[in-house]
Amino acid sequence: MLHHNVKKAEAISFSEEVTCRHGGETLTACYQCGTCASSCPVARLDSRFNPREILKLALLGEKDEVLSGDAIWLCTSCFNCQERCPQNVEIAELIFALRNIAIEAGNSPNIYADFGGALIADGRIVAISKFVEKKREEFGLPPLKPVGVEDLNKILEATGFTKPEQKEASK
Amino acid sequence: MEQPKVGVFLSDCGKQLSEILDFDALTNFVKGVPNVALIARGSEFWRGKGLQTIVDAVKTGKINRVVVAESITKVSDVNIAQAVEDAGLNSYLVEVLDIKDHCAWPHRNAPKEATEKAKAMLLSAIERAKLLEPIEKLEFPALKSALVIGGGIGGMQTAVDLADLGFEVNLIEKQPFLGGLAARAGRFFPTDDCAICIQPPSSDVKTITHTSRKCVYRSGLSEIPNLNILTNASVVAVEGVPGNYKVTIEKKPRYVDADKCVACDKCVSVCPVEAPDEYNANLTNRKAIYINVPSVYPQIYTIDEDACKFKDCAKCVSACPTNAIDLDQKPEQVTYNVGSIIVATGFKEFDASAIKEYHYDNYPDVITNLELARMIDSFGPTGGAIVRPSDGKPAKKIVFVQCAGSRDRRYNPYCSGICCMISLKNASLIKEANPDAEVSICYIDIRTTGREHEYYYERARDMGIKFIKGRPTEIYADEEKGKLIVDVEDALLKRFLDLEADLVVLATAMVPPEGTAELAEILDIDLEADGFFKEYNAKLRPTETKQKGIFLCGGATFPKDAPTTSLHAHSAALKAAKFLNSGKIVKDLRTAIINDEYCGDCEFCPVMCPFGAITLEPTTENHFVARVNDLLCEGCGVCVGTCPLNAIELKNSTPNQMAAQIDALLSVNGTSKPLVLAICCQECGHTAVDSSGMAKMEYPANVRIIKVPCAGIVRVNQILEAFKAGAQGVMIVGCKTDGCHYEVGSEKAENKADSAKVLLKEYGIEPERLEMFKMVYIEGAQFAEAAQMMTERVAKLGTLKLMGDS
Known part of the structure; x- marks a missing residue:
């Protein structure tokens, strides 16, 4: 069996930046067979997202193209692609890793900033709306109460969740 | 044993070595070494006149040990050994050292230091020569x-x-x-x-x-x-x-007497039992008495014992005109004595039902290439027609799916290598017979790497076979249309295709057949x-x-x-x-020897031996000792390095011989630098030293080389003793782990270096004075670099202080 014995280049390429991330490790195993693309329910409906294409762009180091567009935010995390990938590329995890890089670069869609803000403020991603209250009443469910955010924020603080949010806010 | 009389033959390699090394100093030094009976200087000793000098000295009985300092060791070794053997001295009583590639050339810019190193090398060779033992040849019979x-x-x-x-x-x-x-x-x-x-x-x-x-x-x-x-x-x-x-x-019984059967087919016509025909991929049935195809070999019918009703039917017995059928046949065992x-x-097709999304096990119209081949074959179940197994109707739309279970880390990570060609061939055969058939091949990469192979790809395109770059995610059944749908993305168009198919052919991986592990x-x-x-x-x-x-x-x-x-x-x-061919196997008995007195009851060496040459045998004292099979032993010494009781020795690589060599190598310094001992395996390690010298790469002369059969022979205590003998640093140079000539030797040596490091620390010695290196012949530069690095590292650490030193 052959083993890798390749010296790393001085400059870190984008694909390396991805592979040293949690969730990004398996990128280089991709050989573009397209099983992920044909497994993907989103790709069928929206040509902006194609998991095979995103992996190819990442492998070729097209950092800006990967991070700036809408594509990586369209994944529904259904994991079909990951289940069927013959190279065990963790495609859904890779999309998470790419999203993390994008957020660090200040590239998250506004709605994610809204989600983050809501989580910090109310402890919920989706605010309690009149519509939701009404629906719950109809179904005979008790009304939602505000949740305490103090403990949650300790966790968010410790995990660094609040930082990209601040970055977003300062922009 | 006869007192050793060593002849030392110093080659200056056409005077080029004497321009670097002080040959007079070397001669004088050797003269002073006990047991040296003869010193000769010359231009070369591995052939011609020089070699004759050695032969004459051996023939006259003046010497009984030969040390030759030469320049192209690898050829000289063989030539000199043969000449000495022909002259009547055992060829194992010869020691050849390479003072050019291991000394003069790499140290040519420090001639004084090089001369001192040459002295150490000569002394080491002489001390080793004195302790060398003759090795006999053994003949083993071989059956033809x-x-x-x-x-x-x-x-x-x-x-x-x-x-x-x-x-x-x-x-x-x-x-x-x-x-x-x-x-x-x-x-x-x-x-x-x-x-x-x-x-x-x-x-x-x-x-x-x-x-x-x-x-x-x-x-x-x-x-x-x-x-x-x-x-x-x-x-x-x-x-x-x-x-x-x-x-x-x-x-297993055939139930048909091979000497009587005339393959007349009468048995088949009367046989009432039908069973699935596995030869034809179960696409059809055959009788319980059958042959696969008319052209089969041997032309003798056989009975499927799972299907046959035997005595309850026996219609074939009475139908057979030659009384060839014998339902009483029993399994029998035969033994053969063979030399090899x-x-x-061979191999078999991977069971594609493992890939759930391709539904091989529940869609009859999803088949494999081999099953398709049975259909294409005019002897096959459909007489050459390509049909849908589900309803027997002609298959008009056929989709091949490549890499079904190959290049897939979930099943078989390797490329099976032949499936692209098989699909191209089968697709073309279909198209040839039915030009109207719509044939597509879904592929990841098409691999056609042999002579004429690319032509199959060309021809397939020319015939109108469609190629879709993409691996389908799923095959599903469209009940309304009565078709299969192959769900695939054409990656080149970035377009999703739902290919309709009557028949889907999986180019399955090829895997080892049943019973492979058992046979191994x-x-x-x-x-x-x-x-x-x-x-x-x-x-x-x-x-x-x-x-x-x-x-x-x-x-x-x-x-x-x-x-x-x-x-x-x-x-x-x-x-x-x-x-x-010769009816015998001749082998040098350069094998491991067990000391029964020390050996007992552990299983290290039998497990570790790369050649399965060691077994444990019970002794009278109710315990087990290791036994070496001289025929199987390759003389690597991995067992020696493995034995925790020092109960194994390898002939002519004994601890005594190695210690004498190491002492000699470290007895002369002549440089201001700390002595570093490089223990090199005779395969890749030692040849990396050769190649650094041959390419005139430089490293300091304080690095001294000892050759061992395999790095795996080295024992932890020998490493420690090298420090005691004066080494300031020790390098172990072996083959790459995967390239070890004795499979596990290099890996074992590394383990031992790790253990020795722990012990060194215990003794207050810096563990970084010891390092294991793995290289191959072409990595001479790496050896020179490592030697330089170790010298600098050890120099920085200062003089080694051993316990008991003042």
């Missing part, structure tokens, strides 16, 4: 006979080759008929002819001897007098040693991680195994096409013939 396991095209051709060469050959096949997987494939690439022909035996005098090939049924295979063919047979046990194996074979065994067990166990040979048999060396010895008498042929090592299988078959036959 072979067993070939597997009657596919590989096994048949190996068997014919060996039979042609005059060996007694037993060819056994598990199935009732010869032919293996190949027979079912119909046609072959790249010749486009039928699968089941082989090279005709040269004993076939009835035909032109140079005819290229013959169908198996008319090849005269059964008429070769020294070829014994057994079908329905498999190996159950193997005993013995290379050159002399006793093989037990179990033969050739494994030709019986034969005591290794498997690779992929489950196929492991060759002894993939690059140079592709048909050999770690067992000298056992050879590999064809798909047994990896999926192969027919041309490669033929090459393999002829190679395996040649290797087996070479091994057995």
Whole structure:
């Protein structure tokens, strides 16, 4: 069996930046067979997202193209692609890793900033709306109460969740 | 034993070495060494006049040990050893050192230091020579006979080759008929002819001897007098040693007497029992008494014992005009004594039902390439028509899916190598017979890497076969349309295609057949991680195994096409013939010796021996001792390094001999730098030193080289003793882990270096004074770099202080 014995280049390429991330490790195993693309329910409906294409762009180091567009935010995390990938590329995890890089670069869609803000403020991603209250009443469910955010924020603080949010806010 | 009288022969290599080294100083130094009986200086000693000087000195009895300082060691070794042997002295009483590549050239810019190192090298060689022992040759008988396991095209051709060469050959096949997987494939690439022909035996005098090939049924295979063919047979046990194996074979009953059957078909016409025809991929039924296809070999009917009603029916018995049917046949065991065994067990198709999303197990119209081949074959269940197995209607739209289970880390990570060609061939055959058929191939990469192979790809495109770059995610059934849908993305168009298909053909991976692991166990040979048999060396010895008498042929090592299988078959036959040809195996007894007094009850060496040469045997004192099989032992010394009780020694690499060499190498410094000892294995490690010298790469002369058979022989205490003997640093230089000539030696050496580091720390010695390096011949630069690095590292650490030093 052959083993890798390749010296790393001085400059870190984008694909390396991805592979040293949690969730990004398996990128280089991709050989573009397209099983992920044909497994993907989103790709069928929206040509902006194609998991095979995103992996190819990442492998070729097209950092800006990967991070700036809408594509990586369209994944529904259904994991079909990951289940069927013959190279065990963790495609859904890779999309998470790419999203993390994008957020660090200040590239998250506004709605994610809204989600983050809501989580910090109310402890919920989706605010309690009149519509939701009404629906719950109809179904005979008790009304939602505000949740305490103090403990949650300790966790968010410790995990660094609040930082990209601040970055977003300062922009 | 006779007092050693050492002759030292100093070559200046056409005066070039004396320009660097002070030869007078060397001569004077050697003169002062006890037991040196002769010193001679010359231009070269490995051939011509110089070699005659050595021969004369040996013949006159003036010397009984030979030390030669030469320049091109690797050739000199062989020449000098042979000449000395011819002159009447055992060739193992010769020590050759390379003062050019290991001293003069790498240290040419520090001639004084180089001269001192040369002194140390000469002293080391002389001290070793004094302790060398003669090694005798042993002869083992070898039977001029072979067993070939597997009657596919590989096994048949190996068997014919060996039979042609005059060996007694037993060819056994598990199935009732010869032919293996190949027979079912119909046609072959790249010749486009039928699968089941082989090279005709040269004993076939009835035909032109140079005819290229013959169908198996008319090849005269059964008429070769020294070829014994057994079908329905498999190996159950193997005993013995290379050159002399006793093989037990179990033969399942055929229930038809081969000597009486005339293949008239009468039994088949009366047989009332039908059973699925596995030869034809269960696409049809056959009778309980049957032959696979009319051209099958041997032309003798056989009874499927799972289906036959035997005495409750017995219609065939009364129908048979020659009384050939014998329902009382029982399984029998036969034994053969053979000199070598050739494994030709081939491969099989991967069970594609593992890939759930392709529904091979529940959609009848999803088939494999082999099943398709049965349809294409005019002898096959459909008479050559391509149909949907679900309803028997013609298949008009056919989609091939490549890499079904290959290049897939969930099943088989490797590329099976032949499936692209098989699909291209089958797709073209379909298109040829039915130009209206719509044929598509979904691929990841098309691999057509042999002569004429790319032509198949060209022809397929020319015929209008569509190629879709993409691996389908799923095959599903469209009940309304009554079709299968192949869900695939054409990656080049970035377009999602739902391909309609009557028939989906999976180009399945090729995997080892059932019983491979069991056979490996019986034969005591290794498997690779992929489950196929492991060759002894993939690059140079592709048909050999770690067992000298056992050879590999064809798909047994990896999926192969027919041309490669033929090459393999002829190679395996040649290797087996070479091994057995003289009727004896001659071997130098440079083997491991067990000291019974120390040995006891542990299992380290039998487990570690790369050649299975050591067994444990009970002794009278009710405990076990290790026994070395001299025929199997290759003299690597891995067992020596493994033994926790120091109960094993390797002839001419004993601890005493090594200690004497090390003492000598470290007794002369002559440099201001700290002495570093490099223990190099004789294979890649030592040749890396050679190549650094040959390329005139420089490293300091304080680095002293000792050669050992394998890095695995080194013991932890020897490493510690090297420091005691004056080494300030120790390098162990072995082969790459995967490239170790003795499989585990380099890895074991590394483990020992790690253990020694722990102990060094305990003794207050910096562990970084010891380092293991792994390199190959071409990495001479790496050796020079490592030697330089270790010198600098040790110098920085300062002089080594041992316990008890003031």
